[in-house]
Amino acid sequence: MPELTWVGKKLTQSEPASIVKDSILYPNGCGYPDTAPANRLILGDNLSLMTALLPEYEGQVHLIYADPPFFTNRKYPARIGRGEDSRKPAVWKLAEGYHDHWDNLDSYLDFLYQRLTLMYRLLSPNGTLYLHLDWHADAYARLLLDEIFGADHLLNEIIWAYHGPSPIRRAFNRKHDTILAYVKAEDYTFNVDAVREPYNQNTVKTFNSSPKAGFGKMPDLARGKVPEDWWYFPVIARLHNERTGYPTQKPVALLERIVLASSNPGDLVADFFCGSGTTPFVAIRHGRRYLACDETYRAIHTTRNRLIDSEVAFSLEHDSRFLVPVLPAPKTTKVRVQNETVVLETNLELDYWEIDPNWDGVTFKSAAQASRPLRNGRIPSELKIKAGSNLCVRLVTSQGKLFQLNV
Ligand SMILES: C[S@@+](CC[C@H](N)C(=O)[O-])C[C@H]1O[C@@H](n2cnc3c(N)ncnc32)[C@H](O)[C@@H]1O
Structure with a gap:
């Protein structure tokens, strides 16, 4: 069997991350469960995070989406501030997003190889891995996955097609990505009825007028068809309502197709390159549990802002080497408590704030949260909580600085 090789190719054992639990979030009054939430959002390099997660999750993850x-x-800069509405680019501010920089192809392949091997180990026997890339590296990745899973375990090579402007004048416009789906074993999950789509109007018309059109085979027009392995979904630049400002954010519709096809309610879905959090956002929308990691605080912060719209508790954790400093809030920031309402006054440009009514000095139990709306409007300056004995407020600015105020 052909195998991809490069200078220094070798699987190495990474040092496991030491994972610290910062906070547990209980959005929209979802209440304090007795056990730690199954859903985890973790800041750190996914190599050492996955190594640390292996003892608990080896063979337990039903679906992994890797982007x-x-x-x-x-x-890739992030867009922040008051003007993330993509129809008003003049009011965008830029902040650091993430870097896609490599010394050479060898170092990139090494990066992928180590991580894909760990993902394979985390995947359950009936699980599926979807690896999302484009023309820059998809051909190499296919060989890596053939080696890790076995070439006959390729389920699909999916083409995600989209359109948009491009400066290219001496080649065809590059407007598709490739998603490689690999399964571990024959009894993989694939819920075909969950992802059927309507036949197009011409097909329906043809069959209704001539039942012999399909050489005697009449499709079940009402049930819909199994989608092809090429998909069209508009890119986020065109989906104003979804746009978080985090770079290379993927559409909810794309992830919905993957999650619905390859997992069941209650299953564990993981995304170790979660970016703006599209995968965990879709996972909870469809009753799945999730593990989500990223190495940038902006990604974790953006994901958290999307997840607090749910009624599902989750923990926010970090590799101890990725500590985010918690600064004392400036004197101009003040908090008043009136009955069961906490009123915040600040001149910080806030993206997010939250309250722990009974701060224990260790794990922040966030009982109420507010975030700046994605499009228009202001972040709420009041939050309702049940009174506690040691009120603590945490605030995150649009630049990503974290402040704390003990009341
Ligand atoms: C293409 S973006 C993911 C976008 C995401 N699918 C979304 O819908 O927003 C890739 C992400 O991988 C993260 N990343 C890159 N290297 C990483 C690593 N070693 N560990 C964890 N995250 C990493 C980057 O910070 C970035 O957020």
Whole structure:
């Protein structure tokens, strides 16, 4: 069997991360469960995070969606501030997003190889891995996955097609990504009825007028068809309502198709390159549990802002080497408590704030949260809580600084 090789190719054992639990979030009054929430959002390098998660999750993850850097050698800034509405680019501010920079192809392949091997180990026997890349590295990745899973375990090579402007004048416009889906074994999960789509109007018309059109085979027009392995979904630039400002955010519709097809309610879905959090957002919308990791605080912060719209508790954790400093809030920031309402006054440009009514000095139990709306409007300056004995407020600015105020 052909195998991809490069200088220094070798599987190495990474040092496991030491994972610290910062906070547990209980959005929209979802209440304090007795046990730690199954849903985890973790800041750190996924190599050491996955190594640390292996003892608990080896063979336990039903679906992994991986959307790593594509080997583009570009920087991807995030858009922040008051003007993330993509129809008003003049009011965008830029902040650091993530880097897709490599010394050479060898170092990129090494990065992928180590991580894909760990994902394989985490995947359950009936699980599926979807690896999302584009023309820069998809051909190499296919060989890596053939080696790790076995070439006959390729389920699909999916083409996600989209459109949009491009400066290219001496080649065809590059407007598709490739998603490689690999399964571990024959009895993999695939819920075909959950992802059927309507036949197009011409097909329906043809069959209704001539039942012999399909050479005697009449499709079940009402049930819909199994989608092809090429998909069209508009990119986020065109989906104003979904746009978080985090770079290379993927559409909810794309992840919905993957999650619905390859997992069941209650299953564990993981995304170790979660970016703006599209995968965990879709996972809870459809009753799945999730593990989500990223190495940038902006990604974790953006994901948290999306997840507090749910009624599902989750923990926010970090590798101890990725500590985010908690600064004392400036004197101009004040909090008043009136009955069961906490009123915040601040001149910080806030993206997010939250309250722990009974701060124990160790794990922040966030009982109420507010975030700045994605499009228009202001972040709420009041939150309702049940009174506690040691009120503590945490605030995150749009620049990503974290402040704390003990009341
Ligand atoms: C293509 S983006 C993911 C976008 C995401 N699918 C979404 O819908 O928003 C890739 C992400 O991988 C993260 N990343 C890159 N290297 C990483 C690593 N070693 N560990 C954890 N995250 C990493 C980057 O910070 C970035 O957020």
